[in-house]
Amino acid sequence: MKNVMGLIYTTKNDITMRELTSTRAVAALPVVGRYRMIDFMLSNMVNSGIRNVGVIVQKNYHSLMDHLGSGQEWDLHTKTDGLSILPPFQTREDVGNYEGTLDALRSNIGYLRRAKQEYVILTGSYGVFSATYDDFVTQHIESSADISVMYSKSYSESRIFSSMAGNHAYFKLDDDGSVMDIEIGPNVPTYPNFSMTVLLMKRTLLMHLVDQAVAHGMHDIHKDLLSYYVKNKLLKVKGFEYEGYHRCIESISSYYRFNMDMLDYNTRQEVFGLHPIYTKVRDEVPANYLRGAVANNSLVADGCIIEGTVINSVLFRGVRVRRGAVVKNSVIMQECDIQDGVEVDNVIFDKAVTIRSGKLVGQAAYPIVIGKGITL
C-alpha cells in the first residue's frame, strides 16, 4: 500500500448531535470507552499499510489536533509522509471556510500535488468499521475503474432514526458491480447499496475532478460530482461491497446504538478483534472494582473506580460510580462522577459530568444527553 495515500475529511455534519458536537468535530467524538471517531478511519488506513494520511479539518478542530498530535500512536510520525493535519486557511482565492468537501480538497490541492502515491483513498469521518483496504484496492486496479466506492447493505435498519438521511447516498449497480445511478437522501431508498463514503481513485484524477468541480460550482462529492459523472457516463465507477459491521454515527440515537452494539461479543469482535484500533494513550490505572461493586454486560475503561452498580453500559476512562449509585443502559464519558445513591438509566453524559443526587431516566430511543462539565 505504499502507492496509496489517505485523506480523511472531518467537515460538516456537526450540527445534528446537539451537546456532543457543540465543542468538537464528529471526528473527535469519544466512543466505546477510550476511542475517538477518527481512530477507526485512521486505523483502517494504517492497518492497510498506508503511510501518508491527510486529515482535513474545519470547525472546532482543537480537540482533534490534541488527539492526533504527531500521529505517533498510529505510527504516522515518520520522516517522509506520515500524518498531516490540514486546517482551513485564507488566501486570495480562498475564503477560509469550506462550502463542502470539494472546496476543502481544492484548498489542499498543493498537499495532493506534492504526494508521491499513485492512488488516494478519500473517506469521511463519521463511519465506523474495521477492515483493511487491500481487497478494495486490488479490485480497483483489476477492474480498471476510474473510481471505486465502498458500499454496505447492512445499514438499512438504522437510517430510520437518522436525521441525516438527506445526505445519504445509495448506489444502483449493474451485474458487473458498476454504478449506474446514485440516489441522494431518499426517504425510501430504491437501492440497498448504502455508500460508506469511501472513495478510491488515482491521485491525478482526484486533482483534476476537484479543479473541474469547483470551476462548475460543485461542493459535495456525492451530490454534485459523483452524480454528474455517473449520470453522464463520463467515468467508470465501480462498487465494492463491505460485508462486515458498519455504522454511521450522525445522530444521538446512532451514537447511542453504536456504543450499545459493542456490548455484544460478536459485534465487538468484528470491530476490535480483527485489526488493532489505535488511539491516544492516557496512562490511566487499571479499573478498580471495590467491595460491593456490581458490573454486568458492560465495557469499562481504565481509570474507573466502581463501588456501585453498572449494568448494560459503556464507561469511559476515569469514571467514578460511587456507593449505592446505579448506572444502567448508559454511555458515560471520561471523568464523570456518579455520586452516592444516584440512579441513571438511558443517559449519555459528556466528559466530566457530576451528578450529586437524584434520578435521571431517559428512553432507549431518546436518551437524555448532558453536556460537558455540567454538575447536577
Next chain:
Amino acid sequence: MRHKQCIAMLLAGGQGSRLGLLTQTLAKPAVPFGGKYRIIDFPLSNCSNSGIDTVGVLTQYQPLELNHYIGSGQPWGLDLNNGGVFVLPPYVKGKSGEWYKGTANAIYQNMTFIEQYDPDYVLVLSGDHIYKMDYNRMLSSHMKNGADVTIAVRPVPWEEAPSFGIMNTDDENNVIEFEEKPKNPKSNNASMGVYVFTWSVLKQYLIEDEADKKSKNDFGHSIIPKMLNNKLKLMAYSFEDYWKDVGTIHSLWEANMDLIEDPPKFNLYDKNWRIYARNPIQPPHYVGARAVTTGSLITEGCEVFGTVHHSVLFADAKVHEGAIVEDSIIMPGSVIMPGAIIRRAVIGEGCVIGENCIVGAEGDSDIALVGSGTVMPKDFRVLPGEQVSQAECDQKEGTDK
C-alpha cells in the same frame, strides 16, 4: 553532547532467580506488575517525573523482551534528541570484553557513556522495586549536604532486616557503618538500592576497584565499604513512603494485593506522579452478564464472564463462565477456562488453565505459580506453593494415558 547535571544508570541485568519460572525467559525488570505495568515502569516513570531525562538501562540477562519494551522510551517521555533512555548491554572492547561482573563493574564498563554527558552527579537505581520517589529531592539533599554519596534508606521490619543492606547512621544522617545482610542488625534502616554519587568521586573509585583483582566489583560489597573506610561523606536519605522489593513470588503477589486494598496501600492515582507504561492497544475490558467483579483491578482487553474477587487481571486476560479467581494475579493474555478455580496464585503470561483445574488454595497457604505459556490440561491440580510449567503438565498427561 550537552552537559547534564545528573543522569541515571538503572541496573536491570539481574536474573531475579527467586522469581523462579517467571524469570526463566524474562529479565526481572520486565516482569508484569499491577495490571498494566512492568517493574521497570516504576524507576523509569520516577526518572521522568523527577526531571531526570537521561537514563542508561544496563541489561544482561534475557534482554530481548526488556529491550523491546523500552524501545525508544516514548511511553515515559524519554525519546529525546538530547538525552533519553539507552539500553546498555555488555560489549566487546578491543581485544577484551566481558559480561558485567557486578553492579559496580557494570557502571565501570559504561564510563564512556556517562562521560558523554559530563554529569556532576550519577543516580544509580535498580529495576527490582515498586515505589514512587522524587529523585530530584534526594539530589537536592545530596548537593545541600555536599556529600560524596547519598544512599536512600527506609525502615524495614526488624525481623526482615537481616536480608537487607543495613545503614547505621549518626544523629545527622551520616552513614557510619554499613552491614550487608547482618545476622544481628544494629538498626532497621535498609538501603533501597538508590544512590546519588558525585561523579568525579565515583569515577575514581570505579577505576581503583576495577584494578583490584580481589574485589567483587559490587556497590554493596566493595565500593561503599571502601568509601566508608576512606572517611568520605556518606549521607543517608530517609524515605518513608511505600517501597517494596518484589524479589520473590510471595512479595510480588503481596505487592499486587497492596494495590487492591481499600484504600490502596500503594496509590497509583496521583495525577502529578503518573506511572507510565507501554500500552497494549486493546478496547476497554468487558464484564459479562453474569460476571462478578469485586475488590479487583481489571484492565483493557480483559473479558470476564466468571467470578473475580480480590485479584489483579492484566491486559487481555479472560475468565470464562463458572471460573473463580480469588486473591490471585493473572498476567497478560492468560485464559481461565470454565469451572477452573484459582486461589492465591500467580498465573504467568499467555497460559491456558484448563476446565475444572484447581490452582492454589484458600487460607494462609503458600502462593502457587504457573509459568508463562503453560497450557494446562483440564482437571489438573496445582498445590499451594507449587511451581508448575508446561513440562509438569505434559508429564501428568503422559501418566494419565
